[in-house]
Amino acid sequence: MTSIKSAAIIGGGVSGLAAGGLLARMGIKVRLFEANAKIGGCCSTTNVGGYTFNDGALYLALPNMLDRVFTKVGLDRPSVLPLRRITAPQTTVLPNGDKVTFGDGLRVTVEKKNGTVNEAALKKELNDMMKKWEPALRLLTEDILVNPLSFSRFLTKGWRHLPKFGGTVADELKRLFSDDSVRAAMSGVLLYTGLPPEKQPTISVLGLVTLFSDGFHLPEGGMGKVPEALSQALLARGGEIHLNTRVKKIVVKDGRARGLEVDGRGLVEADAVISTVSGMLTFGSLLDDADSPRKMKRMASEANLSHSAFSVQLGLRNKIDAPSHSHCFLPLMENQAEVFAPCDDGVKWLVYDAPTVTLPELAPAGGSVIEMYPPVQRDFPIDDWSDEKKEAILAKAVEALSRVHHLDIAVKRISSPKEFRSNLNLYRGAVYGLSPQVAPWNHFPHQTPIRGLYQTGQTTYPGYSVGRAATSGILTAEALMAD
Numbered sequence: 273m274t275s276i277k278s279a280a281i282i283g284g285g286v287s288g289l290a291a292g293g294l295l296a297r298m299g300i301k302v303r304l305f306e307a308n309a310k311i312g313g314c315c316s317t318t319n320v321g322g323y324t325f326n327d328g329a330l331y332l333a334l335p336n337m338l339d340r341v342f343t344k345v346g347l348d349r350p351s352v353l354p355l356r357r358i359t360a361p362q363t364t365v366l367p368n369g370d371k372v373t374f375g376d377g378l379r380v381t382v383e384k385k386n387g388t389v390n391e392a393a394l395k396k397e398l399n400d401m402m403k404k405w406e407p408a409l410r411l412l413t414e415d416i417l418v419n420p421l422s423f424s425r426f427l428t429k430g431w432r433h434l435p436k437f438g439g440t441v442a443d444e445l446k447r448l449f450s451d452d453s454v455r456a457a458m459s460g461v462l463l464y465t466g467l468p469p470e471k472q473p474t475i476s477v478l479g480l481v482t483l484f485s486d487g488f489h490l491p492e493g494g495m496g497k498v499p500e501a502l503s504q505a506l507l508a509r510g511g512e513i514h515l516n517t518r519v520k521k522i523v524v525k526d527g528r529a530r531g532l533e534v535d536g537r538g539l540v541e542a543d544a545v546i547s548t549v550s551g552m553l554t555f556g557s558l559l560d561d562a563d564s565p566r567k568m569k570r571m572a573s574e575a576n577l578s579h580s581a582f583s584v585q586l587g588l589r590n591k592i593d594a595p596s597h598s599h600c601f602l603p604l605m606e607n608q609a610e611v612f613a614p615c616d617d618g619v620k621w622l623v624y625d626a627p628t629v630t631l632p633e634l635a636p637a638g639g640s641v642i643e644m645y646p647p648v649q650r651d652f653p654i655d656d657w658s659d660e661k662k663e664a665i666l667a668k669a670v671e672a673l674s675r676v677h678h679l680d681i682a683v684k685r686i687s688s689p690k691e692f693r694s695n696l697n698l699y700r701g702a703v704y705g706l707s708p709q710v711a712p713w714n715h716f717p718h719q720t721p722i723r724g725l726y727q728t729g730q731t732t733y734p735g736y737s738v739g740r741a742a743t744s745g746i747l748t749a750e751a752l753m754a755d
């Protein structure tokens with residue numbers, strides 16, 4: 273058992289809340305400091321004129337990982353966080369007029385403009401995909417990803433799956449599916465990574481397998497209910513959550529983390545510190561340069577960052593007839609890099625989500641919510657995002673959406689990478705922190721070279737997404753308890 277009696281946590285996203293919940297359950301005095309006026313970070317929602325918009329995450333995958341986190345902190349997930357399965361996850365329209373709809377479970381419907389799809393062949397291909405990849409998914413989500421990072425564990429338990437992992441998602445989908453339109457719809461599910469299929473490592477195909485096995489889900493009331501529910505564990509055991517409280521520095525004395533310098537409060541002493549902000553921020557700015565370990569500083573400065581994003585969110589007075597949660601107009605898989613081409617001359621490939629298809633309560637009665645990420649120039653200087661430039665992109669997005677739906681806009685919100693940086697405190701606006709291409713052993717370690725300082729959250733193993741970041745919080749708390 274640890275001699276640590278008190279812990280200070282920087283950040284109230286799902287990783288900080290999970291770590292704090294478990295530590296408080298183990299009898300440690302926990303104080304959590306969140307710069308924003310609410311908890312949740314990248315998994316929170318904002319109500320604008322009666323419409324609930326996501327601040328970051330749009331849906332939950334890997335529900336079993338989240339269940340495990342809730343169990344660890346002593347909460348019964350189904351009762352504190354009821355989930356609704358997205359039974360119509362995606363409809364994809366291809367340039368040749370084909371339409372591919374993913375329904376509940378393994379239901380895939382293909383409406384061909386010319387001819388018909390070979391249903392028996394498609395069913396077999398789907399089953400073959402699941403047969404090949406589902407055991408790997410189970411191993412990862414029930415064993416590898418919920419335990420501390422261990423290469424030998426992976427080799428011992430996962431050696432059978434190793435031959436599958438070579439190549440890219442594009443290679444794998446070519447092997448798995450014979451119909452061009454089906455393949456394009458499949459790769460479309462994975463474009464959230466910010467990378468075209470030929471740049472995604474094969475293992476990303478598990479994102480697709482997750483959809484067909486466990487499904488995608490929304491918490492009743494919206495994504496902001498996840499941190500709300502998780503925070504119960506911390507608060508019930510006397511933990512403190514301080515909102516609107518920015519941490520300025522991690523205080524290190526004699527090679528050990530001793531506490532935090534907190535805006536408006538001065539020094540807050542603690543036996544241990546957990547930072548949930550990205551490793552780039554922890555080692556690049558929260559630690560004094562002289563305290564920051566050289567190796568960590570180098571990792572921070574050379575980090576391969578994920579993409580930054582631009583979002584358009586609309587609250588509509590009218591109900592739209594969106595066929596699915598996600599509605600995509602996509603090129604064939606081989607050309608999907610085009611989806612990321614900046615939309616300065618108009619949005620060519622329209623992709624948007626309508627969360628009100630699954631949760632009508634996110635809008636006032638009879639209304640709808642649309643969320644869309646129009647592609648923008650990725651290397652555009654973050655400080656140059658002006659209102660004028662944002663409005664110009666909004667106009668392109670609305671123009672594209674109006675080709676498909678009547679839009680009676682009641683409220684809107686536009687977020688450029690600059691807002692993602694300032695509102696969510698994301699390093700350079702990078703939505704997932706590190707790129708999905710970064711291997712787990714290149715994530716920041718939970719136990720840092722500074723005694724008493726722990727790093728957690730989406731730039732640490734097991735990585736980004738709500739379930740994984742929360743799991744990272746649990747693994748970090750367990751590492752701290754074992755010290």
Ligand SMILES: Cc1cc2nc3c(=O)[nH]c(=O)nc-3n(C[C@H](O)[C@H](O)[C@H](O)COP(=O)(O)OP(=O)(O)OC[C@H]3O[C@@H](n4cnc5c(N)ncnc54)[C@H](O)[C@@H]3O)c2cc1C
Nearest residue numbers: 283285286287307313314329330331519697729730737738
């Ligand atoms: C646009 C977007 C879309 C996404 N879509 C999905 C999705 O659909 N599904 C999915 O599963 N995942 C998605 N993700 C990823 C997922 O939301 C994150 O991986 C996860 O929520 C990260 O949690 P975290 O606790 O590690 O970090 P964060 O949520 O970033 O929490 C860190 C917290 O620290 C606070 N903070 C920062 N600096 C300070 C400071 N100096 N002092 C005090 N507090 C500070 C921040 O305000 C924040 O609340 C998305 C993320 C984004 C941004």
